[in-house]
Amino acid sequence: MPAAANPSSRSPSPPAPPPLAESPGPRATALINVFNNALEATLRKCSYSSFAACFPTPAKYVPESLDALWRDFTGKLGQVWKAEFDNILTERKVVQSLNSLDQCIADAKNRKERAELNTNGGPVEVPVPPHTLPPSSLRLAHLIPFLEQHSALLNSQLSATQTANTELLSAITAQRAEIEALVRSLDKVVHDLETSAQMMGQDEVQSLSAEIREIEEDMKSR
Structure with missing residues (x-):
């Protein structure tokens, strides 16, 4: 062939x-x-x-x-x-x-x-008569315009999909950055709470608690 x-x-x-x-x-x-x-x-x-x-x-x-x-x-x-x-x-x-x-x-x-x-x-080059062309050439002559049209359509759809994917990636990246910022803020709050809890366990806080208990007992005895 x-x-x-x-x-x-x-x-x-x-x-x-x-x-x-x-x-x-x-x-x-x-x-x-x-x-x-x-x-x-x-x-x-x-x-x-x-x-x-x-x-x-x-x-x-x-x-x-x-x-x-x-x-x-x-x-x-x-x-x-x-x-x-x-x-x-x-x-x-x-x-x-x-x-x-x-x-x-x-x-x-x-x-x-x-x-x-x-x-x-x-001398003028004589074109090839269509009836002497092989079947493959005749098939391509009919298919190529159709394939070119659909190729252009598919390329357009692919370009639109790529643009949509780029926009979606940008949105996901922005959301991820926002989530990371929230996590850092939560970590800071947890750190502050842990620091406060450590301060509550110190001797000064315990003595203050003892004084408060004595005052409460004294008020009860009256």
Whole structure:
């Protein structure tokens, strides 16, 4: 199986084609003209003499009525055919398709002219026909634009996630620093309490307690 082409070495995807015009281009106009000419030629074949030959009795006795019928018949027949043709053009998007073909041909001519100008009179390198490309290249040609689009989307989501993680890390770091400050404050309070407890156990505090007990006993004895 041929080696797959390196995606990084491939030329960028061509820009999206411009929207197709609704008005008929050269080929659509030619198709409409061909139909109109064929319609007129067909209706001309259905002349009054040919029509009257199919109805000899009315043609003999009421030619004016038959002539009016012939004109009404051919007129309505032409309208029906024209309406059917217009419906086909609309349903099958014939005008847009032919305009797209005109655009493709014009683009090909422009590319050819640019290639001839870039060679400065030298031989023009003929591009590889798409039908001769290996399956891997055709597969990549269809997949790379899709993969590039989704890669850009994933990169955007990854960047947003990284930004959110950075903000979350900053918040956690600030909270940890606040907790450490509170712990240091609590340690200081505990240290002060321990120091006070040690002072309460000294001799001066004990003698003061003894004096207080004596005063209480003296007051009780009275």
